[in-house]
Amino acid sequence: MTSRIDRISLLAVPGLAYLAVIYALPLLILLAKSIRTPDGISFAEYAAFFSDDYNMGVLLRTLRVAALTTLLALLIAYPTAFAMNRAKGPMLTVFLVAMVLPMSLGVVVKAFAWSILFRANGFINTSLQWIGLTEKPVRMLFTETALVIGAANVFLPFMVLPIYAVVRQLDQRLPEAAASLGATPFFRFFHVTLPLTLPGVVAGSAFTFSMAISMYVIPSLIVGERQQTLSMLIARSFLYLRNEALGSTISAVLLAIAIIVVVFSSWLARRLEARQ
Amino acid sequence: MTAEKAPAGRHYLDVWGVAKSFKGTRVMSDMNFRVERGELVSLLGPSGCGKSTLLRIIAGLLDADEGSVVLDGRDITRQPAHKRNISVVFQNYALFPHLTVAENVAFGLRARGMAKGATGAPVADALALVRMTEFADRPIAALSGGQQQRVAVARALVVGPDLLLLDEPFSALDRKLRETMQVELKSLLLDRGITAIFVTHDQEEAMGVSDRIAVMNAGRIEQFADPSTLYSRPASPFVMDFVGLSTRLEAVSKGRDGDLTVFDTAYGKVRAQENIPAGTRALVGVRPELVKPGEGENRIATTLADVMVLGSKTVLHGGAGEVDRILCELPGIRSGMARGDKVELGWAVGDTLVYGMAS
Numbered sequence: 001m002t003s004r005i006d007r008i009s010l011l012a013v014p015g016l017a018y019l020a021v022i023y024a025l026p027l028l029i030l031l032a033k034s035i036r037t038p039d040g041i042s043f044a045e046y047a048a049f050f051s052d053d054y055n056m057g058v059l060l061r062t063l064r065v066a067a068l069t070t071l072l073a074l075l076i077a078y079p080t081a082f083a084m085n086r087a088k089g090p091m092l093t094v095f096l097v098a099m100v101l102p103m104s105l106g107v108v109v110k111a112f113a114w115s116i117l118f119r120a121n122g123f124i125n126t127s128l129q130w131i132g133l134t135e136k137p138v139r140m141l142f143t144e145t146a147l148v149i150g151a152a153n154v155f156l157p158f159m160v161l162p163i164y165a166v167v168r169q170l171d172q173r174l175p176e177a178a179a180s181l182g183a184t185p186f187f188r189f190f191h192v193t194l195p196l197t198l199p200g201v202v203a204g205s206a207f208t209f210s211m212a213i214s215m216y217v218i219p220s221l222i223v224g225e226r227q228q229t230l231s232m233l234i235a236r237s238f239l240y241l242r243n244e245a246l247g248s249t250i251s252a253v254l255l256a257i258a259i260i261v262v263v264f265s266s267w268l269a270r271r272l273e274a275r276q
Numbered sequence: 277m278t279a280e281k282a283p284a285g286r287h288y289l290d291v292w293g294v295a296k297s298f299k300g301t302r303v304m305s306d307m308n309f310r311v312e313r314g315e316l317v318s319l320l321g322p323s324g325c326g327k328s329t330l331l332r333i334i335a336g337l338l339d340a341d342e343g344s345v346v347l348d349g350r351d352i353t354r355q356p357a358h359k360r361n362i363s364v365v366f367q368n369y370a371l372f373p374h375l376t377v378a379e380n381v382a383f384g385l386r387a388r389g390m391a392k393g394a395t396g397a398p399v400a401d402a403l404a405l406v407r408m409t410e411f412a413d414r415p416i417a418a419l420s421g422g423q424q425q426r427v428a429v430a431r432a433l434v435v436g437p438d439l440l441l442l443d444e445p446f447s448a449l450d451r452k453l454r455e456t457m458q459v460e461l462k463s464l465l466l467d468r469g470i471t472a473i474f475v476t477h478d479q480e481e482a483m484g485v486s487d488r489i490a491v492m493n494a495g496r497i498e499q500f501a502d503p504s505t506l507y508s509r510p511a512s513p514f515v516m517d518f519v520g521l522s523t524r525l526e527a528v529s530k531g532r533d534g535d536l537t538v539f540d541t542a543y544g545k546v547r548a549q550e551n552i553p554a555g556t557r558a559l560v561g562v563r564p565e566l567v568k569p570g571e572g573e574n575r576i577a578t579t580l581a582d583v584m585v586l587g588s589k590t591v592l593h594g595g596a597g598e599v600d601r602i603l604c605e606l607p608g609i610r611s612g613m614a615r616g617d618k619v620e621l622g623w624a625v626g627d628t629l630v631y632g633m634a635s
Binding site: 171173174176177178179180181182183184185187188191192195196272 | 358359360361364368371373374384
């Protein structure tokens with residue numbers, strides 16, 4: 001019996017080997033560079049990074065943008081997942097295609113499409129002025145708002161699909177049982193539906209947040225150099241400043257945040273599932 | 277729809293003229309169903325007969341297209357489920373998997389606005405009632421089927437419902453446990469004077485737990501009567517077949533002979549009290565325990581197709597399958613009879629059930 005399990009676990013070897021060579025090894029080298037200085041091992045780069053107001057500003061902006069992106073994606077995705085669960089046949093296909101198709105379009109194309117939407121003489125501004133809500137064009141391109149809206153759009157499928165998977169598993173009689181016990185729709189949602197779909201919310205949020213925190217192309221195209229994010233800072237350190245120590249340090253910070261998100265979310269998901 | 281109002285207050289539960297369609301298909305029309313206070317009633321029928329639809333309409337989980345539902349004088353037809361004060365025990369209990377046993381039982385109280393601290397005593401009482409006190413803090417997943425059913429019952433009763441609906445409550449339990457739970461639940465409901473409606477497809481279960489049974493078929497109630505009437509005087513061949521087993525023979529009336537009607541069957545002449553005009557096709561039936569070898573005014577000769585010794589009874593099978601079926605049930609173990617034996621089976625004229633068929 002044991003030998004059989006061992007043989008099956010051998011199937012993980014190609015994947016693990018691939019990850020070790022392509023992912024873990026370069027990452028270790030990168031991390032090593034962040035603590036290796038001419039004077040030996042030192043965390044001076046980290047101290048310098050965290051004591052720099054500009055860097056801290058970028059870090060906070062990155063976290064804020066990722067959090068707002070996750071929140072916006074969640075607000076759109078949660079009802080969408082329920083609508084998909086109700087949809088049948090061709091309507092469900094439309095939903096799924098609408099989820100997957102934009103992913104094949106590429107971020108660059110989408111980002112240029114948004115700039116048409118958001119720019120001073122773009123669709124939104126023209127509409128706002130035509131309705132009479134604003135007199136002058138509102139600045140939208142190169143703002144954090146545009147970035148959050150754009151990023152939420154790109155990451156939406158990664159929020160919808162995990163929630164949809166959980167909603168599909170939800171026993172429809174549970175809300176009915178709650179109703180027959182006197183629970184209003186509001187009470188049913190907060191005491192039955194939401195707690196039972198929370199694992200999907202956690203998974204979707206973890207995906208979206210960890211992708212939003214490390215996104216590079218979207219902020220480069222939407223907000224440009226004016227408002228840096230951690231990823232842009234890393235790219236600048238490596239490509240323009242040729243400062244590998246700084247670049248590796250910021251990479252390590254970003255990695256640490258990603259690890260915290262992953263560990264915390266899987267702990268939360270396990271805890272939620274243990275209750276069920 | 278007619279403008280008549282339901283005769284509110286005459287009956288405890290008054291389902292009146294209810295109709296329901298799904299995607300253009302009428303599954304129920306002009307349904308009338310009345311239950312008195314404190315009664316235990318079953319809706320009995322095969323799957324697709326409309327019993328679950330009726331239950332869901334009463335519970336408010338489904339809207340009736342027409343008609344009204346009146347409970348204790350209140351017209352609840354347009355009330356949402358959560359305002360009706362009708363508790364439901366679902367087929368697989370629908371316990372909340374993210375809550376403990378005690379939290380499940382407290383759910384209805386909390387939903388009605390009771391403070392968390394105040395639910396302790398009523399929840400403890402309800403758990404004691406179903407003998408689940410020591411399981412209060414367990415998660416639902418740790419319970420067996422029978423324990424889950426007890427929790428579902430406690431959860432449904434703790435809120436003091438005006439009506440309790442139970443959708444196939446025993447179907448997930450194995451046979452032995454099912455019988456124990458039936459006895460337990462029935463005495464619990466009777467002790468507390470709770471009006472309850474069971475939905476079931478199991479005629480033994482319906483007969484065991486209810487004061488009255490509504491036998492449903494194709495969206496209609498075929499007969500609504502107490503178990504003994506239902507069994508001894510089924511109103512239609514459907515009820516006769518669905519509630520218990522019986523001998524059934526295809527027959528043609530030969531007209532009256534004195535006070536009785538004579539029927540021709542494939543196994544000889546049978547007499548019955550019902551007046552069926554000569555030449556009319558009919559179905560003749562008799563309950564198996566009323567059939568005895570070599571006794572009774574009605575006699576038919578048959579070859580035994582099977583003899584089943586079941587311990588508490590021995591069942592003799594005769595006749596030819598579905599069209600003509602002859603059953604004789606004798607108490608205890610009977611030896612000395614075997615497949616292929618020629619026997620004469622008989623029963624009393626008064627026990628004969630006759631259903632004239634439209635020709």
